[in-house]
Amino acid sequence: MERALKFNIFRYNAMDPRSVPQMQTFYLDETDSMTLFIALNRIREEQDPSLQFDFCCRAGICGSCAMLINGRPDLACHTKTKDLPAEITLMPLPVFKLIGDLSVDTGTWFRAMNETVQSWIHTDRTFDPKATEERMSNEEAEAIYELERCIECGCCVAACGKANMRPDFMGAVAFNRIARFITDPRDKRTMKEYFDVVGTEEGIFGCLGLLGCEDICPKHLPLQDQLGMLRRKMGWTAVRHLFDGLLGKTA
Amino acid sequence: METITTDLLCIGAGLAGERVAVEAAARGFETICLSIVPPRRSHSSAAQGGMQASLGNCIKGEGDNPDVHFADTVKGSDWGCDQEVARLFAETAPIAVREMAHWGVPWNRVVPGKSTYFKAGKEFEKIELPEKEGLITARDFGGTAKWRTCYTSDGTGHTLLFTMDNEVVRLGVTVHDRVEAVRLIHDGETCMGAVARCLRTGALRVYLAKATLIATGGYGRLYRETTNAVINDGSGTILALDTGIVPLGNMEAVQFHPTGIVPTNILVTEGCRGDGGTLKDVNGERFMDKYEPAKQELASRDVVSRWMMHHIRQGLGVKSAYGDHLWLDIRHLGEHHIKTKLREVEEICNSFLGVDPITQMIPVRPAQHYSMGGVRTNKDGAAYGLKGLFAAGEAACWDMHGLNRLGGNSLAETIVAGKIVGEKIADFLEGYEVHFKSACIREAVKHHQEREDRLIRGKDGRENVFVLRTVMQDVLMDKVGIFRNGEDLQKAVDGLQIIYERTAKIGLRSSGVGANPELALALRFPGMARLALCVAAGALARTESRGCHAREDYPERNDRDWLKRTLATWKEGDSLPTLTYEPNSKVWELPPGDRGYGVCKIISSEDPVVCGIEKPLPDSIE
Ligand SMILES: Cc1cc2nc3c(=O)[nH]c(=O)nc-3n(C[C@H](O)[C@H](O)[C@H](O)COP(=O)(O)OP(=O)(O)OC[C@H]3O[C@@H](n4cnc5c(N)ncnc54)[C@H](O)[C@@H]3O)c2cc1C
Ligand code: SF4
Ligand code: SF4
Ligand code: FES
Numbered sequence: 001m002e003r004a005l006k007f008n009i010f011r012y013n014a015m016d017p018r019s020v021p022q023m024q025t026f027y028l029d030e031t032d033s034m035t036l037f038i039a040l041n042r043i044r045e046e047q048d049p050s051l052q053f054d055f056c057c058r059a060g061i062c063g064s065c066a067m068l069i070n071g072r073p074d075l076a077c078h079t080k081t082k083d084l085p086a087e088i089t090l091m092p093l094p095v096f097k098l099i100g101d102l103s104v105d106t107g108t109w110f111r112a113m114n115e116t117v118q119s120w121i122h123t124d125r126t127f128d129p130k131a132t133e134e135r136m137s138n139e140e141a142e143a144i145y146e147l148e149r150c151i152e153c154g155c156c157v158a159a160c161g162k163a164n165m166r167p168d169f170m171g172a173v174a175f176n177r178i179a180r181f182i183t184d185p186r187d188k189r190t191m192k193e194y195f196d197v198v199g200t201e202e203g204i205f206g207c208l209g210l211l212g213c214e215d216i217c218p219k220h221l222p223l224q225d226q227l228g229m230l231r232r233k234m235g236w237t238a239v240r241h242l243f244d245g246l247l248g249k250t251a
Numbered sequence: 252m253e254t255i256t257t258d259l260l261c262i263g264a265g266l267a268g269e270r271v272a273v274e275a276a277a278r279g280f281e282t283i284c285l286s287i288v289p290p291r292r293s294h295s296s297a298a299q300g301g302m303q304a305s306l307g308n309c310i311k312g313e314g315d316n317p318d319v320h321f322a323d324t325v326k327g328s329d330w331g332c333d334q335e336v337a338r339l340f341a342e343t344a345p346i347a348v349r350e351m352a353h354w355g356v357p358w359n360r361v362v363p364g365k366s367t368y369f370k371a372g373k374e375f376e377k378i379e380l381p382e383k384e385g386l387i388t389a390r391d392f393g394g395t396a397k398w399r400t401c402y403t404s405d406g407t408g409h410t411l412l413f414t415m416d417n418e419v420v421r422l423g424v425t426v427h428d429r430v431e432a433v434r435l436i437h438d439g440e441t442c443m444g445a446v447a448r449c450l451r452t453g454a455l456r457v458y459l460a461k462a463t464l465i466a467t468g469g470y471g472r473l474y475r476e477t478t479n480a481v482i483n484d485g486s487g488t489i490l491a492l493d494t495g496i497v498p499l500g501n502m503e504a505v506q507f508h509p510t511g512i513v514p515t516n517i518l519v520t521e522g523c524r525g526d527g528g529t530l531k532d533v534n535g536e537r538f539m540d541k542y543e544p545a546k547q548e549l550a551s552r553d554v555v556s557r558w559m560m561h562h563i564r565q566g567l568g569v570k571s572a573y574g575d576h577l578w579l580d581i582r583h584l585g586e587h588h589i590k591t592k593l594r595e596v597e598e599i600c601n602s603f604l605g606v607d608p609i610t611q612m613i614p615v616r617p618a619q620h621y622s623m624g625g626v627r628t629n630k631d632g633a634a635y636g637l638k639g640l641f642a643a644g645e646a647a648c649w650d651m652h653g654l655n656r657l658g659g660n661s662l663a664e665t666i667v668a669g670k671i672v673g674e675k676i677a678d679f680l681e682g683y684e685v686h687f688k689s690a691c692i693r694e695a696v697k698h699h700q701e702r703e704d705r706l707i708r709g710k711d712g713r714e715n716v717f718v719l720r721t722v723m724q725d726v727l728m729d730k731v732g733i734f735r736n737g738e739d740l741q742k743a744v745d746g747l748q749i750i751y752e753r754t755a756k757i758g759l760r761s762s763g764v765g766a767n768p769e770l771a772l773a774l775r776f777p778g779m780a781r782l783a784l785c786v787a788a789g790a791l792a793r794t795e796s797r798g799c800h801a802r803e804d805y806p807e808r809n810d811r812d813w814l815k816r817t818l819a820t821w822k823e824g825d826s827l828p829t830l831t832y833e834p835n836s837k838v839w840e841l842p843p844g845d846r847g848y849g850v851c852k853i854i855s856s857e858d859p860v861v862c863g864i865e866k867p868l869p870d871s872i873e
Contacts, residue, residue: 015452015765032572033514035603045717049769050761054288056480059517060602061409061595062292078602099429099451100766107289107428111420120417121355133349135385136360142591144357145403148410152291186355 003030005081007043008089009051013100023089024048036069036076036090040102052101060218063151066093066158067102073155075218076102093158095167110152116170117177117197122189140185147180147226149219156213156223168202172213172223175204179226182233195237204230252696253456256687257283257425258680260444260460262432262487265293266408266662267644268466269415269424270669271676275462276422278677283458284426285447287482290416294468294480295665298408299520299595301390301400302666303659304344308361308386310379311398317341319396322841324651324660327394327551329798329808330843331504331653331816334836336630340651340660340667347666348387348401355414357403358387369527369584370549391525392658394551394848400659405520405595408662429766430456433774435463435490435640436687436695442640443687445490446695448774453765455696459687462676465491465634465642466669469622473783474732475724477619478511478518487646489778491626492785496636498818498831500648502782503789504623506656506799507556507733511618514573515603518620519596519613521658524548526592528581530559531612532567535578543848550848553655553799556617557849560733563616571614578612585609617733621645621661623652623799624786627818632672635818639685643672650816653835654798699774706773707763712756716773719757723750723783731787736803740791747787748826751780785819785828792830793817795854810843810856837867 005028012021026043037058044051053076056064060078067076068091070084081088096104113119156172163169178198181187198204207227214223259275261268264286272282286293307315321341325332352358363381367374370391379388392400403410419426429450436443436459444460467487471479491497509530510519524530529537530548542558543550550558559577562568568575581589581596586609589597593608600606600613626642627635628649634640643649644665651664705711730743754777763770795809796802816835819828842863845851859865 013765016762033604035515044768048761049717049759050764050767052766052768056288056292056482057294057297058481058515059297059599061297062288062294062480064288064292080602080605103766105429105451107426110289110291111426114417114420118421120421121353125353127350127353129346129350131349133352133358133387136357137385138360138362138388141357141360141403145406145410148357148403148413149406151296151409152289184355184357186353 003086005030005039006087007039008087009102010091011101012098013050013052014098015100030081034081036079036081037065039081040076052099052103054103061151063153066153066155067091068093068158073158073216075153078218093154095157095163096154106152106154109154113170113174117174119177121181121184121186123186124188134186136185144180144184147176147183147221150176150221151219153218155216155218159212159216161210161212162206162208166202166206169206170198170203172227174198175207175230176221176223176226179230191233191237195234195241198230199234199238204234207231253454254459255283255456256459257281258460259462259464259676260458261285261464261466262445262490263464263466263468263644263646264290264426264428265466265468265644266295266412266415266665267669268464269419270666271464271466271643271673272424273415273418273422274670274673275677275680276424280677280680282424284419284424285430285432285458286426286428287431287450289428290419290426291412293412294483295412295662296409297480298662299405300392300522300525301402301407301659302348302411302662303392303395303399303657304348304401304663305341305397305399306345306348306387306389306401307397308383309388309398310377311391312389315397315399317345320344320399323395324657325841326846327655327657327660328651328653329655329846330810330814331797331835333630333650334838334840336649337651338840339630339671340664343667343671344663347663347670351411351414351666352387354418356410358401359403360385361388390522391549392521393524393549393555394657400525402522404591405522405593411662411666431486431771432490434695434699435494436691437494437637438688438691439496440638441685442637443685443691446699450766450771453767453770455699457692457696459692461683461685462639462641462680464676465626465640465646466644467646469645470782471619471622473724473727473779473786474619475728476511476516478508478516479619484775484779485782486775486778488625488782489775491634491642492781492821493778494637495821495823497634497640498627498636498820499785500624500627500650501654501789501817502624502785502819503793503800503817504654504798505619505786506552506621506623507617508552508620509555509559509617510579510615512599512604513571513576513614513616516618517599517603519579519599519615520593523579523581523593523596526584526588528579528584531578531580532562533569534567538562538567546848551655552620552658553801554849556733557801559617569614574616576614576616579615580612581608582610582612621656623654623656624648631675632668633675641672641676643668650835654800702774703770706757706759706770709758711758713758714753714756715760716757716769716776719750719753720772720776720779723747723780726750727783727786731790734801734803735790737791740787743787744784744791747780747784751777751784751826754780781821781828788828788830789817789819807852807854809854810861811854814843814856814861839863
């Protein structure tokens with residue numbers, strides 16, 4: 001049976017002085033294989049062309065479309081309406097700056113994160129166009145890829161109690177990124193250098209360990225394992241630090 | 252008005268735009284990238300299958316080299332490409348892949364010893380050499396003589412783009428995301444940057460640059476059914492067309508991918524067939540082995556797509572609420588293979604279709620996939636007609652793809668062209684000075700501002716832009732699709748002209764205030780209709796079949812009359828593009844012949860240079 005869907009959607013256009021934050025209701029008849037991508041575009045085209053939301057790949061690959069769907073952060077494009085109740089509440093992701101309606105500024109946040117964790121291979125080698133590539137085992141490559149799959153959608157950040165309380169908290173996505181580089185033999189950073197990036201209260205030591213992030217990640221990244229690994233490694237580095245300090249060494 | 256000055260303005264921050272930016276920034280030039288979305292969300296991230304480079308490390312790629320890659324590319328293009336560019340490309344691709352490894356791409360590597368693979372549904376064995384252990388490996392892709400497609404699982408575009416953006420961050424290149432370039436600033440001879448619109452606030456901004464690059468990707472969203480992202484609506488290509496000077500090359504050359512899922516047209520990678528997946532019909536029977544006994548499911552995309560449509564027309568498609576489709580079967584590859592090598596595919600089937608590809612077949616149908624046409628450039632990436640304007644990637648017609656591009660060759664193009672064009676732009680910028688003429692800036696801003704004001708005031712009419720767009724997409728899909736004929740193409744041109752006329756009467760139904768999506772589309776749409784007319788008019792004029800351009804009324808590939816590239820420009824006030832032609836290649840290293848797949852009826856060229864009997868005249872005498 002075709003359901004009549006009721007959508008409660010957050011509305012606010014900061015550029016319009018007459019706009020006030022509020023919830024607005026829309027109705028749609030559900031169709032076969034309907035996703036929130038299809039539903040939101042129909043609402044925009046048929047009912048309110050000013051409705052702001054973000055889709056790009058519409059295939060769960062680019063990370064554009066995260067929002068709170070009945071209170072849970074998830075990718076709208078891969079959410080099928082048939083998996084939801086007939087009343088659907090859509091809110092923009094928290095933590096990130098609101099642009100308008102369901103659209104938030106993830107670009108600025110992630111650029112800053114990539115700068116903070118220095119998300120690139122640190123090496124003193126220079127590229128030699130004539131040489132064959134450095135070898136790497138396939139298992140190593142696959143282990144890196146496993147962590148590289150993050151699409152920077154921001155769901156884990158939105159679901160994180162700590163990030164909601166502390167805007168400078170780095171979040172699981174940053175920890176996973178550091179873990180990706182620790183896994184990569186091409187990255188020559190020492191544990192001490194990683195420690196300087198994440199061994200802080202905004203970093204891994206501020207993490208509450210409740211793992212809201214792992215359950216929510218739409219790409220099923222093994223965040224729990226990475227957080228555990230980091231906490232152990234950074235814990236050890238902190239202890240070593242302390243010892244070195246006591247012994248008067250400069251690390 | 253906010254005005255920002257820089258050495259290089261890269262319009263587009265996908266793989267091509269960022270690769271150019273990295274090259275220029277490394278040479279010390281100030282570089283700003285613009286992008287509609289945060290750079291890592293650009294559509295390059297959606298490429299799954301891989302990137303071609305003739306490393307020849309894996310056993311099935313043994314003996315591969317740039318000569319073989321060059322020949323595959325030229326054949327794939329159906330001899331429609333520029334052979335000098337194809338040569339340059341094939342020679343540089345191995346270096347480009349290794350450089351990406353140096354920057355951090357976790358390419359899959361050779362594992363020595365015995366393993367099995369599937370081809371055309373049958374299981375085979377191969378033994379990788381111990382001395383190649385740990386080198387970058389490759390998989391099989393359509394239209395290639397060797398296994399040449401380097402990959403990271405099925406997220407190759409994603410890892411490439413993340414790695415490239417890491418370099419952008421490392422070098423401190425500025426990226427302004429949610430900014431859309433809306434008009435080039437030029438005086439008819441020199442390009443001086445662009446006017447852009449902030450998609451956060453709706454405010455206009457001026458970017459002044461000594462060099463400007465268009466790297467805005469494809470224009471798939473002109474079609475109803477496409478694998479492309481929703482932002483791939485050709486807005487960058489429109490910038491060039493709207494100069495009235497810079498031509499677009501081969502806009503009729505539009506590729507369809509055999510396996511878009513039904514109904515959402517999300518692509519499942521060619522890797523499925525490369526790894527041994529098969530196509531089946533309503534009776535659960537294969538058919539590609541009958542139409543193409545040699546290459547079977549792995550003939551080039553244009554050929555496979557056409558046979559699929561042909562098979563559906565024979566009544567052998569599977570009926571569904573979303574029209575007829577066929578099946579892609581990967582069940583025999585096994586759970587382990589699907590869960591490791593084709594993970595994105597599994598995810599797409601589960602989340603978007605509710606189909607489990609380990610136990611069920613996947614409903615598929617050809618969908619628009621790649622735009623061979625684009626801003627025409629020379630081999631350095633410089634656009635024709637305007638000094639200081641460049642293009643690279645899918646937005647460009649550099650022209651290594653001719654009338655059909657091979658799978659895996661476009662990721663490679665973005666990186667290779669990005670590297671080469673980046674070097675050329677840096678050379679160009681050395682010692683180059685430009686005078687930013689205030690009159691030209693004023694005129695470009697005014698032109699755009701007036702359009703916005705008119706739309707917001709709503710005095711022009713009440714045409715609904717969403718409706719116009721849907722009609723345009725239907726016209727292209729139904730009349731300028733996989734099979735084409737004169738009658739339908741004429742209807743398409745006529746219909747599109749009516750749509751184009753009506754774009755003058757678009758009226759907003761919302762306020763248009765701020766980052767309003769209706770206004771953004773209304774501003775873009777007349778340009779999209781002009782692009783659609785370039786596609787349809789070019790297709791109507793090309794009275795032959797070559798690569799993706801299959802004319803039922805002209806089934807031969809006509810090398811006598813059509814070894815040419817279409818160049819489309821748009822004169823202000825016209826309702827149709829002006830079409831002119833140029834020879835598609837100066838160099839004929841590989842004379843036209845049979846591709847070895849697809850139906851091949853050829854009207855031969857009589858030109859001694861083309862046939863390889865005479866050498867071309869050197870440039871200076873021409
Ligand atoms: C689903 C899919 C799978 C594919 N798989 C493969 C594959 O396996 N192998 C392969 O070789 N190729 C593949 N391709 C093709 C390949 O991915 C693309 O051709 C290539 O990535 C295009 O890169 P690009 O940098 O040219 O453009 P894009 O990555 O599309 O980037 C365009 C950029 O321009 C920006 N932009 C656009 N308009 C404007 C504007 N007006 N102002 C400012 N910025 C603008 C966008 O925001 C974006 O940053 C695939 C394509 C699709 C659709
Ligand atoms: S485990 Fe840490 S990162 Fe994850 S949600 Fe909790 S506080 Fe945030
Ligand atoms: S870790 Fe998962 S939830 Fe977090 S940004 Fe990456 S993909 Fe999204
Ligand atoms: S639109 Fe790309 S992940 Fe949803």
